[in-house]
Structure formats: C-alpha cells, structure tokens
Amino acid sequence: MMNKGVDVTSLRVVRGGRLVLDDLTFEVAAGQVTGLLGPSGCGKSTLMRAIVGVQRITAGTVRVFGEPAGSASLRRRIGYVTQAPSVYDDLTVAENLAFFARVLGVGADRVEECVRLVDLVEQRSQVVGRLSGGQRSRVSLAVAMLGDPALIVLDEPTVGLDPVLRKDLWETFHRLAAEGAAVFVSSHVMDEANRCDRLLLMRDGRVIADDSPAALLERTGAADIETAFLDIVAAAEVDR
C-alpha cells in the first residue's frame, strides 16, 4: 500500500462568495511526484493553500500525514513555495536563507546546500530585488527546502525558467520523492505532465482526472496530455 502524504475528502472552499473548490477527493502519495494541472483560475493555488493550512476551508477534510492541515506539528514538515516568490527583496540570497533557517532552527550548512540546490551560488551575496524573475523564484524554492520537508508543495515553480534549469528542477523533485517525500507540483503548462508520476487534472474547481500519465493517454487514446485533457472536458460536457 502506498504511503499517504495528503488525504483530501469532499473538500469545498468558498472564497468571496464564489465556490472555488467543489467537492474534491483525492490522495497525494509519499515517494511520488504528483502534478496538479489545469488552466489558470481553476483553483490550483487555493487547493495548495488548503493543504498547507493557510486557506480556510468551507467543508470536507484535509489531512496531512494523518493530521488536520494547518496543525502546529505539521509546520516543520511542509515546504511551501507560493506562486509569487515570497522572499525579502531587500535582503541578499544568503540573508534570506539564513533568516528562514534560524526560524526553522536548522544549521548554516543547510543554507549552503539549498543555495547549491537551486544553482544560486554565484548570486548568494546579491540583493534578491535585483535578481531576474526566475532567480527570485529559485530563492523562494530554496527557502522551502531548508527544513528538509516531508511534504513539498510547489505552486507553479517552473514558470519563466529556462529549459535546462527546468529539467534540473524536475530531477530535484524526483530525487526528493525517491528519498521519501510527497511532492505536489502545480502547473498550467500541460507539457510538464509527462514528468509526473501521477496527475490530477483540474477544471473549474473540480478534479476531472486522477491517474498516471500513461494510463490517462491509454484511456483517452490521445497522443499527449493536452489532448487528453480536452477529450475529458468534452466527454464531461456530453454527459451533461
């Protein structure tokens, strides 16, 4: 049996009077990279926030390693990369990491490891506000890795990165999963789907498919995930 990292049951979230997540039920297994794919505005970020425990939920349950999302005991075990980089623009790369490391109570050696992990060794003494967009998101990613988290939630971490770096990051995600972490990555770019062990396809606040990439292609007979996504959407419209 697969180890459960995240267990979501009948999750419903209303934001500003709008139903943003509508009755979601799925699991995110440990030891795998699970991709959350869907168009912009479908609710990916809201779902990730609910798992991390910073989004109030309207109904249903979200459990992480068996505990309710947002429990104090989980705070040390989750690494969360928000969609917009949440780091201090007026601090250097190293100062940002050193600060969050002190908050987490991890050593300075971990700071150096994480700087290397996101390939920012040369920029370590630069002020974050003067880095490129992609470099800033890597700083944010490095912060999330500091605590050696067992669940890593990444909201569109590869947007705006060059292909070489993108490939490196996906390799990093798989290495972390191989070490036992549950890795949950969102993207609105369908061509990243093939890099995931498992896929959740989302549309309008609902999960419309939950399968491995290969099984999805086989089931729909489509040549790529984008076509499979469109097929599933079309089939759902017909059902209605």
Place this chain on the structure above:
Amino acid sequence: MNARTTLAVAGRVLIQLRRDRRTSAMLLVLPCAVMTLLWWMFEDLPGAGFSALAPALLALIPFIVMFLVTSVTTLRERTSGTLERLLAMPLGKGDFLGGYALAFGAVATVQSALAVGVSTLFLDLDVAGPTWLLLVVAVLDAVLGSALGLFVSAFARTEFQAVQFMPALVVPQILLCGLFVDRSVLPGFLEVISNCLPLSYAVDAMTKVSEDSDPQILGDLGLVGGFAVAALVLGALTLRRQSE
C-alpha cells in the same frame, strides 16, 4: 515566546533597515534636525519657548516615525507573502511581534539618544529630572507607535493607504496632547478625549521629567505601556494563519 525566532525576526528587520541607507539616515538625523529647527525658531525670542516645547517634541518624534516605519514595513510583509510563509512555519505570533518591537525599540533608543543628546548638549535644553528617563519615555513611546502602525497595516492594501492612517490616527493625538493648548484648559469634551489618547501621557511624562527634579511618571508610563500592549494584542489578532 521563543528567543531564537524572536531574535531572528529582530535581526532581520535591522538588516533590512541598514540596507535602506536613506531611511536609516532619516531615522537618525531628522529628529536632531527638527529639534535644531525648533531651537532656532525661538532663538531671538524672550522666554523659555524652546525648553517648553522640546519635551513634547521629543515624545512626538519617535511615536510618529515608528508608526510610519512599522506600518509600511509590516504592510510589505503582508503583501509580499512573507508573512504567510512565516506563519506557515514554526513561528509564534508573539515572536513575530516581539521581534519587531525589539528591532524598532533598539532603533528608537539610538534615535532618541541622539535627539536628547543634541538638545541637552548643544541646544541648552534644561532637564530638571534624570536625563535617562527621557530615553525611557521615548522608547516606550516608540514601541507604542510601532504597535499602532502594525495594527493599522492590517486595514491597508497599499503603502499609500497605510500612510493615510497618519492624519487619521496620529494628527488628532498631536493636536490634543498638550503641545498647542494645555490639556487642562481644553473644552471639557476635548479634555476627556485627550485623556483617552496615549500620546497625551507620553507628552505628560516628558514634560514632568524636564520640569521636576523628582518626576513621578510611573502612572504615565504605565498608561503608555498599557496602550502599547493593547495595540500589540489587537495587532496579533490581525495576524491570521488562515485566510478566507
């Protein structure tokens, strides 16, 4: 509260301030310049104009400056997502608030030491009571300003809005604190309002220290401290780990 995380926050805020050279310079130089300007205005006039007004100004400056600096800094922290990230980490709200209070308290100490030093050494400000007590009042006053700034930052979406809280929350306190009209001769209703505003007690304390050789200011300090704690508690309520 946890000492490691509180100190981490305080240290980080101080590094950010140090990086912003212009703000640091203004924090330290501006109060001295304002005191000098006030002294200069009264130079050719008879009477103790400067000595009468200087204590109130020494109370006003740390309050206003820390209110502005804190409201903008914490608003940035709210909008940049770093606050959300911190609250998703093992960091107590008290550590966050305590870190800010510590950092800005330290800045206020240096700032007020310079302003008090310039006023007493170069501008002939006569202080009847112990000079170090002026610093105690100033620091408590700065923490009060920080706490209020932190609280109002929850109600602003942009830095521009945050700054607008200054005329709303700070200017009435300046008008009613006894600087322009002695609090005891204000119309009854305004006197009552003045009695409910924390800055009034900070100014009272400063004035007593400069006029009395044995100033009794524990009551005033207690009230300023009480308001600061209340504002910090209200500020803590605006730090939500979960949002709608």
